[in-house]
Amino acid sequence: MVTIHDLTPVSEFEWEIPADARKGMRVGVRLFATRRLLEAVLKDNAVQQAVNAASLPGLAGPVVVMPDMHQGYGFPIGGVAATALPDGVISPGGIGYDINCGVRLMASAVPLEAAQPYLERLVTALDQHCPSGVGTAGSLRLSDADLEKVCRLGAGWAQQRGWATEMDLRRCEDGGCLPEADPASVSPRARERGRTQLGTLGAGNHFIEVGVVEDVYDLEAAQAMGLEPGCLTLMIHCGSRGFGHQICTDAVQSLQGAVRRYGISIPDRELVCAPLDSPEGRAYLGAMRSAANYAFANRQILAHQARLAFEAALAGVVRNFHLHLVYDITHNIAKLETHTLNGRAQRVCVHRKGATRAFGPGSPDLPPEYAHTGQPVLVPGSMGTGSWVLAGTAESMERSYASSCHGAGRVFSRSQAKREIRGEALLRALEKQGIQVRAGSMGGLAEEAPQAYKDVDEVVRTVCGAGITRKVARLRPVAVVKG
DNA sequence: ATGTCC
Numbered sequence: 083m084v085t086i087h088d089l090t091p092v093s094e095f096e097w098e099i100p101a102d103a104r105k106g107m108r109v110g111v112r113l114f115a116t117r118r119l120l121e122a123v124l125k126d127n128a129v130q131q132a133v134n135a136a137s138l139p140g141l142a143g144p145v146v147v148m149p150d151m152h153q154g155y156g157f158p159i160g161g162v163a164a165t166a167l168p169d170g171v172i173s174p175g176g177i178g179y180d181i182n183c184g185v186r187l188m189a190s191a192v193p194l195e196a197a198q199p200y201l202e203r204l205v206t207a208l209d210q211h212c213p214s215g216v217g218t219a220g221s222l223r224l225s226d227a228d229l230e231k232v233c234r235l236g237a238g239w240a241q242q243r244g245w246a247t248e249m250d251l252r253r254c255e256d257g258g259c260l261p262e263a264d265p266a267s268v269s270p271r272a273r274e275r276g277r278t279q280l281g282t283l284g285a286g287n288h289f290i291e292v293g294v295v296e297d298v299y300d301l302e303a304a305q306a307m308g309l310e311p312g313c314l315t316l317m318i319h320c321g322s323r324g325f326g327h328q329i330c331t332d333a334v335q336s337l338q339g340a341v342r343r344y345g346i347s348i349p350d351r352e353l354v355c356a357p358l359d360s361p362e363g364r365a366y367l368g369a370m371r372s373a374a375n376y377a378f379a380n381r382q383i384l385a386h387q388a389r390l391a392f393e394a395a396l397a398g399v400v401r402n403f404h405l406h407l408v409y410d411i412t413h414n415i416a417k418l419e420t421h422t423l424n425g426r427a428q429r430v431c432v433h434r435k436g437a438t439r440a441f442g443p444g445s446p447d448l449p450p451e452y453a454h455t456g457q458p459v460l461v462p463g464s465m466g467t468g469s470w471v472l473a474g475t476a477e478s479m480e481r482s483y484a485s486s487c488h489g490a491g492r493v494f495s496r497s498q499a500k501r502e503i504r505g506e507a508l509l510r511a512l513e514k515q516g517i518q519v520r521a522g523s524m525g526g527l528a529e530e531a532p533q534a535y536k537d538v539d540e541v542v543r544t545v546c547g548a549g550i551t552r553k554v555a556r557l558r559p560v561a562v563v564k565g
Numbered sequence: 566a567t568g569t570c571c
Contacts, residue, residue, distance in 0.1 A: 155566095180566040217568045275568075286566050327567045414566090496569095 084129045086120065089113065095149075095548040099133060106137040106349055114482070114548045115149040119540060122493050123151050128158040134349045135163050140170030140358075142430045143423045146482045148437050149544040150491025150536060155179065156352025159436035159492075162485045164421065165358065166430045171346065172363050173355035174333040174370070176433035177416050181330060181370055182377035183288075183321030184255075184412035185460040185488075186385060187471065188405035189307070190392075192314045194294045194560065196400050201292070201518055205561040207391035208290055209520040212384050214565035216285045217324075219278035222383075229273055232280065233265035236375035237382040237410075245386040252449045254410040255439060255457075258378040260417070264368025269332045272369075276325030276376060281383040285522065285565030286496075287489075287530055288320040290388065291462070292518075293469060293557035303455040303473050303554045307408045315557055316392075316405055317469060318384050319462050321414065326373035333366045358431055367416075374415055381410055408471070409458035413438045413488035421483055432483050440474035440486040440551050459551050463538035464490045465530050465564075466512050469557045470542050477549035486551040490538040499534035500525055518561035527564060 089097040092112075097120065099111040111132045113120065123129060128151045135157050136145045142164045151160030156175030163176055197204065213220050224232065232239045237258025240246040251258050268276075283290065293315045298304045309315070322329075333354075340356035340363070341348060348355065356363035389405050396403040416433045423430070441447055441457040448457055456474035463469050467490070478484045505524025508531050512519050521527045545551045 178566075183566070284566075286569095288566080321566070324567065331567085 084124065084133060086124060089120070093548070095544045101136070104133050107133060109136050109141045110144045111136050111147065112144045113147045114544055114550065116540060116544055119149045119536060119544065122536065126153040128153045131156065131158040132161055134353060135161060135176065137349055138163065138165065138171055138173060138353065138355060139346060140165045142166040142428055146485065148487040149541045150436065150487045150489055152492045154435060156350055157435055160487065161435050162437045162483050163433045164430040164483050166428055167358055170358050170431060171355035172358050172367060172416055172431055173353055173433065174330050174337065174366060175352050175354065176435055177370065178414040178435045179327050179330045180321035180414055181326035181373035182412045183414040184377060184381065184410065185462055186318045186381045186410040187408040187460050188316045188385060188388070189309050189408050190314045190405050191310055191402040192396070192400055193312050194314060197314055197396065200395055200399055201561055204292065204391070204395040205518040205520055205563060207395040208388060209563050211387040211391040212283050212290055212563060214283035214285065214563060215522040216565065218282050218565070220281035222280050224277045224280060229276055230265045232379050233263045233268065233372035233375050235259055236378035239379050240382040240386065246382050250382060250407045253407045254378060255412055258382060258410065260371040260374045262368065263371035263375050265372050267365040267369040268329060268372050272325055272328035272332065275328050279323040279325060280376065280380055281387065282323060283320050283384060283565055284323050285526055288565060290563040291317045291469065291559050292561040293317060293559050295555055296468070296558040297556040299553035299555060300473065306451055306455045307458055307471065307554065308406055309408065309471065309555050316388055317460070317462060318381055318388065320381060320384065322373040322377035322380065325376050329369045329373045333369065337362060337366065370416065374412065409460065411438050411460050434485055436488045437485045438488045439484060440478040441484050442474045442476040442479050459486050461487060461538065461542060462489050464532040464535035465562060466515060466517050466559055467532050467538055468559060470538065471554040471557065472542065472546070472551035473554050475549060475552055478551060482550045486545045487541050490535040490541060492534055493536050494534050496529040499529045499531055503528040503531040503533060517559055520563045522565045530564065
């Protein structure tokens with residue numbers, strides 16, 4: 083068991099566990115957290131899981147953990163690990179079940195005051211245009227050929243259908259498409275689940291939130307992103323639905339064999355993995371990229387549906403209701419990137435699980451309009467508490483494999499939240515705050531209660547205090563759609 | 566997160 087005494091403070095916002103702290107560790111662990119956040123997470127298994135992850139073969143540097151960390155499958159949510167050839171592995175636990183779960187932020191020039199009388203109509207329209215809930219099918223029924231195209235093209239598939247602009251794609255991480263997806267490595271069962279779910283939101287912590295730009299901390303960056311104080315925004319949080327879930331399930335099963343065949347020693351069977359250049363590792367990478375592209379297409383289609391909902395609710399009564407894409411990020415993914423480690427540029431496989439890429443200014447992977455601001459980093463808070471727009475920094479390139487936090491992060495489990503919180507009472511409390519809510523189930527709402535999450539403002543204070551991102555703007559929620 | 570157990 084890891085206690086606060088195993089952690090060496092580096093600053094108010096950063097801690098270290100040295101590589102020789104525990105048997106089996108190959109690298110150290112670097113944690114970004116305040117003492118208060120750390121004490122909360124030491125009650126669950128997240129830090130121990132980071133220590134376990136530090137024993138994976140072929141790590142190129144320390145395992146990094148973000149302040150919104152909490153316990154996940156094998157590997158902590160909020161964790162970042164970089165592995166390198168020749169010994170490096172890929173581990174599905176380091177990515178998560180919801181492959182390319184991510185966040186898309188859109189913004190408008192509609193002042194809240196102008197839209198206020200139509201908010202109820204707007205949230206109803208969003209609820210009708212964006213199907214949500216566990217197991218929910220959308221209106222699309224993909225043929226085998228179309229599903230393969232979605233796997234290969236990502237958001238580009240939506241563009242072919244007329245549901246995305248060139249600017250939409252440019253403002254997605256990786257242009258909304260990871261190269262070298264291999265749909266042939268996707269099981270028939272995953273394909274069957276994926277066929278009907280494109281263009282759906284899902285459940286759990288997935289949501290669509292209408293917000294208003296409340297506070298601006300970096301005027302130049304906010305202007306570059308088209309974030310106008312007092313105007314409406316729309317945030318979509320969702321992933322690859324049953325398709326990605328099945329791909330992860332299949333990989334966790336099949337990589338158990340790889341661990342045996344390659345004689346890999348792991349401290350927790352949930353850390354199953356395979357060498358990056360093995361047939362098993364390559365097959366998972368190809369399937370994972372297929373799920374990632376499915377999720378990019380999913381968020382793009384939901385964005386198109388949200389634009390139709392804005393039109394349905396606001397056309398004729400509010401001017402300039404167009405929603406432009408600010409950015410689309412993924413926070414559950416592994417990607418091949420070049421990072422400078424120990425003074426030398428290295429090609430590494432960066433696993434980010436509940437962590438957001440945060441490229442600094444001047445990165446060649448950013449669209450030109452963000453060359454000076456750095457990558458937009460989108461941080462949804464817990465329901466009703468506000469969300470943040472941050473930007474990547476040069477510091478993140480050096481300290482965290484160009485990564486930052488992804489949200490508030492749980493402090494207690496879904497089951498505990500369900501036991502302790504009444505969905506109906508929460509709904510009334512949110513409405514009292516002036517937040518319109520459309521929720522598929524009261525139990526599901528209770529699971530996502532703000533009391534079950536850490537304080538997103540403290541999480542953001544930590545990553546900005548540590549210098550791995552900087553504040554751009556804070557968004558206040560005015561309406562939310564949940565599965 | 567998830568057709569929350571094929």
